[in-house]
Amino acid sequence: MNYEKKYVWSILFRLCHWAFALAIVVLVVTGFYINDPWTNTWLENSRTFPVADMRYYHFLAGFVFTAAVLVRLILYLIGNRQERIFNALPVTPGNVRNFFSTFAYYGYATDSHEERLGHNTLAGLTYLFTYAVAAAQLVSGFYMLYPESVTWQSWGLPLFGTQQQARFIHHLLMWYFLIFAFVHLYLLVWNDVRSPEGMISSIFNGYKFKPKHDGSAKA
Amino acid sequence: MPITINEFIDDPKCNRRSFLKACTITAAALGLSDAMIPRLVEAAANPQRPPVVWLHFQECTGCTESLVRGSHPDIARLILDIISLDYHETLMAAAGHQAEKQLHETMEKYQGKYLCVVEGGIPTKDNGIYCKIAGRTAMDILAEVSSKSAAVIAIGNCATYGGIQAADPNPTGAVGVWDLVHDVPVINVAGCPPNPISFLGTVLHYLTFKRLPPTDQLGRPLFAYGRKIHDQCERRAHFDEGRFAERFGDTGHLAGYCLYKVGCKGPETYANCPAVRFNDVGVWPVGVGHGCIGCTEPGFWDTMTPFYERLPNVPIPGGGGIVASAESTGKKILAVAGAAVGIHAAVGIGKRIVKGKSEK
Known part of the structure; x- marks a missing residue:
């Protein structure tokens, strides 16, 4: 079969993806440390500030995370065709069909699947949900970072409750990202094994490989 | 009058x-x-x-x-x-x-x-x-x-x-x-x-x-x-430098280190206790070695308990809590792994005895 090289993901989209991924790794590692600072020390008069440092990197990564979420939201509106929100939502008959056929494909009920340049609808919806969780995570995060700010209090109090409740919810939602990362990586490898479109490398170089002269391929 | x-x-x-x-x-x-x-x-x-x-x-x-x-x-x-x-x-x-x-x-x-x-x-x-x-x-x-x-x-x-x-x-x-x-x-x-x-x-x-x-x-x-207890606390330097009381009465507790790990809710509580203190003799809970329990916050009996843990250890229905469950299952996994290694080694040694070294 002949394949042709198709440009799918813009450079901004790929940067946004890696900023988001890196931020999540840093946030989870430092977040676990902040919850339980295991490097307890009896040493005084030292120049080490382990908890302050971890909090610092947590906050920095939080800003990277926020930036990535905002960029993705903008790309949902002004990105290329694969990046737009309507490509991901089951709002057209084709997308609704794709949503159910993806379930069948992932459930080994069928071997055929639609060649799509961008996300399948199931993945698109999952990513949208992930950004909603990310929004909750960053609002609760800023609520705790700026506890004396009336603005963040007016968001944080009705959404999450007191600082302690916000902290608990922030901690619980963190697990969503760990589970998401696991499923995300598994399905990437699974798809890469099942169809040779170069899905994994596409997030590095932006290109996917699609069968040539295939009527079902969306160009 | x-x-x-x-x-x-x-x-x-x-x-x-x-x-x-x-x-x-x-x-x-x-x-x-x-x-x-x-x-x-x-x-x-x-x-x-x-x-x-x-x-x-x-x-x-x-x-x-x-x-x-x-x-x-x-x-x-x-x-x-x-x-x-x-x-x-x-x-x-x-x-x-x-x-x-x-x-x-x-x-x-x-x-x-x-x-x-x-x-x-x-x-x-x-x-x-x-x-x-x-x-x-x-x-x-x-x-x-x-x-x-x-x-x-x-x-x-x-x-x-x-x-x-x-x-x-x-x-x-x-x-x-x-x-x-x-x-x-x-x-x-x-x-x-x-x-x-x-x-x-x-x-x-x-x-x-x-x-x-x-x-x-x-x-x-x-x-x-208007401000959080954690941000005005006299023990805050110990928090930033990673010096904690791990449990009540330990070396860190006696040295006056941060009470975060024994459940202090100072980071979630708004009050002037560290500045104004109580009873006109300059005391307040954290000052005398007990973590803040968050008593100025709405619903603190529900949200701040357990008072001596950072976050609630939510029990899983039917289980004995995540740590206890993980520990008991983990011990069984380790025991099975140990048994598997033992059987594998025993079979290897047995084979060598039966077939002799020459076939190696």
């Missing part, structure tokens, strides 16, 4: 000097410049100052106790005498019909002028029958007394957010004052108990400026509840 300021300052227990001192302490707590102290003194000494009606509902009287047992007599006297306490069930000499008469006289004579202080939660379930005084429910009394007052000061976690009786499952449907009173200004002096200075500051602010001090989104005065 409330005593006049001259009688008050002639009292050998509280002379002019200590009266001014108490006003100065309060001005400092309010964050006012010393230029404002004369205005505070004037307001506190004004014989026309509004009287106070103090209502008790579902509570332990701990807030009143902490006020009257301040080791600093000036503060207690200032609170109890200067604010012209006309009705206070714990402290007043009158009882029964006399007390009721006093309450209604004050309400009529000073309608729209007196301050209403509420201590304790208000049960609302089954028409509020779980707390009654003189045959009337707490809801009834609060509605009548608050509607004729100039402003309501809710003192303590019970009056502000319902307190311990509002903790899950809240059998009496207890709520705080601001859930019921909407027609007059309500301010929440939260805490279990609140610092007497925070209460006095709120009252003196009202007497001096004729309005309640600015509050946060939870109705608490900003001068006392």
Whole structure:
């Protein structure tokens, strides 16, 4: 079969993806440390500030995370065709069909699947949900970072409750990202094994490989 | 009759000097410049100052106790005498019909002028029958007394957010004052108990400026509840440097290290405890080695417990909690892995014995 090289993901989209991924790794590692600072020390008069440092990197990564979420939201509106929100939502008959056929494909009920340049609808919806969780995570995060700010209090109090409740919810939602990362990586490898479109490398170089002269391929 | 300021300052227990001192302490707590102290003194000494009606509902009287047992007599006297306490069930000499008469006289004579202080939660379930005084429910009394007052000061976690009786499952449907009173200004002096200075500051602010001090989104005065305990804590340097008490009585605890890992809720709690402290001898919970339990926050009995853990260890239905479950399953996995290794090694050795070294 002949394949042709198709440009799918813009450079901004790929940067946004890696900023988001890196931020999540840093946030989870430092977040676990902040919850339980295991490097307890009896040493005084030292120049080490382990908890302050971890909090610092947590906050920095939080800003990277926020930036990535905002960029993705903008790309949902002004990105290329694969990046737009309507490509991901089951709002057209084709997308609704794709949503159910993806379930069948992932459930080994069928071997055929639609060649799509961008996300399948199931993945698109999952990513949208992930950004909603990310929004909750960053609002609760800023609520705790700026506890004396009336603005963040007016968001944080009705959404999450007191600082302690916000902290608990922030901690619980963190697990969503760990589970998401696991499923995300598994399905990437699974798809890469099942169809040779170069899905994994596409997030590095932006290109996917699609069968040539295939009527079902969306160009 | 409330005593006049001259009688008050002639009292050998509280002379002019200590009266001014108490006003100065309060001005400092309010964050006012010393230029404002004369205005505070004037307001506190004004014989026309509004009287106070103090209502008790579902509570332990701990807030009143902490006020009257301040080791600093000036503060207690200032609170109890200067604010012209006309009705206070714990402290007043009158009882029964006399007390009721006093309450209604004050309400009529000073309608729209007196301050209403509420201590304790208000049960609302089954028409509020779980707390009654003189045959009337707490809801009834609060509605009548608050509607004729100039402003309501809710003192303590019970009056502000319902307190311990509002903790899950809240059998009496207890709520705080601001859930019921909407027609007059309500301010929440939260805490279990609140610092007497925070209460006095709120009252003196009202007497001096004729309005309640600015509050946060939870109705608490900003001068006392504007900042988090963690950000003013004397042990904060130990937190940043990673020095913690791992458990009560260990080396870190004896050295005065951070109490974060034994459950201190200072990072989630807004209050002035580290700055103002208690009992006029400079003590407060974290200062004496016990973590903050978050008593100024709404619903702290539900959200801040367990007090000695960072976050609630939510039990999984049917399981014994995540740590215990993981540990017991983990031990079995390790045992199975150990057995597998043992069998593998035994088979290998057995094969070698049967077949001899040569076939290797």
